[in-house]
Amino acid sequence: MSPAAPSGLLEVDGISVRFGAVQALDQVSLSVRRGEIIAIIGPNGAGKTTLLNVISGFYHPAAGHIRFEGRDRTHLAPYDVAALGIARTFQNVALFKGMSVLDNIMTGRLLKMKGSFLLDALYWGPAKAQELEHRAFVERIIDFLEIQAIRKTPAGRLPYGLQKRVELARALAAEPTLLLLDEPMAGMNVEEKEDMCRFILDVNGEFGTTIALIEHDMSVVMDISDHVAALDYGRKIADGTPAEVRNDQAVIDAYLGVSHV
């Protein structure tokens, strides 16, 4: 669709992960192009979240490599991965429940903040100016995701759908190059899902953020993604445009439950 050939932002190459006797990922390779929305689909236990955890540094693969923006980063710790510009959300919302929505989103700015420990501790001069500057950025995200009304509410008190939205806001605050969303629409009603779809498309369109998401709702996947990869039992069984993957026999079998012999 785009005139310039999209470059590979993230290259996952032959990743394998084992948990005891379970082969969670078996030589999975995947290429995420800059600027696209890629959906990772597959039945429960297919290894989708494991793949996301490997990309964000929570698990380290037994075999294989991950390259991000051309550099190998297979064995980085999660906070180093975050520093490279990869932000994520979690399947079971992981907000800081005791903190306000605003503070939650501000933590997303931590990597963008610089400054001396001492000045910061005194909340003095440049530290204060910087705080205000980041605050302004966060307010823009709050506007963008339409959560002005709940800015001061402790995150733990929000209904589930809004928590997911705040988690997205926190991830966006880091201005990520690559955004990983683990089931951003799980447990939402139709209206909330439509909102979330719109936000995801807007983030991709306005900021050019590359997005990799895990989703179960096939109509959502077909609507918003440019690229779909399907996993089953830790292996990649299909990779292509939404239309190609939808008509792939292996994918249909995986979802309808053809016996694996």
Added chain:
Amino acid sequence: MDLLYGVFVGPFRDMVTAPTFLAEVLIGGVAAGLMYSLVALGFVLIFKASGVFNFAQGVMVLFAALTLVGLMERGVPMVVALALTIGVMVALAFAIERVVLRPLVNQEHIILFMATIGLNFFLEGLGEMVWGANVKKLDIGIPDESFTVAGILINKLEMTAAATAAVLVGVLAVFFQRTKIGRALRAVADDHEAALSLGIPLRTIWVVVWSVAGIVAIVAGIMWGAKSGVQFSLSLIALKALPVLILGGFTSVPGAIVGGLIIGTGEKIGEVYWGPLVGGAIENWFAYVVALAFLLVRPQGLFGEKIIERV
């Protein structure tokens, strides 16, 4: 009848008829309370940031005071000795992160708690080995004497301790609420995984909180040491900090302060006005009875976060 009078009328009559004396008792109570708060603060900092109840906090107070006194006894000037002691406590924080916390990351809280019990005995032994077991006098240049303001007798040492504690608490409150490191600390306390995904380095955060707790321990050690000498019973003041924590909540910096003040003034007033009725020594058990009552009525403390589990 005499008993009822002694419990419900006499003490209040005494308070009203001798207001200067009441003020002295209250000031003494506030000063003692802030000293308890200082110790409680060390617990709160570590508990907030890592969910670990640091059994060794009391010994850290002792260890800091021992190091300071030990250096001063060897002729190191006070300011240099203080700087060196801060250095030792920060080095200790690095060592604890590397040797104790890092290998135990993602373990159950009870396991980390057990590790801090081990740390407790290690530090106690190390302190005794390096600095000796005899009681040492800590002279910080502020005499343990009193002056009078409007007829009220005020102890200089207690006042200095109270002022120091108040400043320290103010700085910590701003640090936690308003700065990025404070926010990162709260984030780590709330959800490790999410904090990691935002680029918050867990190890750095741990070193920071243990260092801050170490520095708070130095201040507490100096104040308690100047008052009652640096000796091994100093580590037992941690026991007095426990009721303060139960009262104020384990996760609240303001709670540690208010809890300390309630316990401090409560036990002094109880001792002075109601003590004679039961033959004294109210000071020894008052804090624990209050804590027990709180556990029954409000287990999360005055400022603690209420734990609501969805079932």
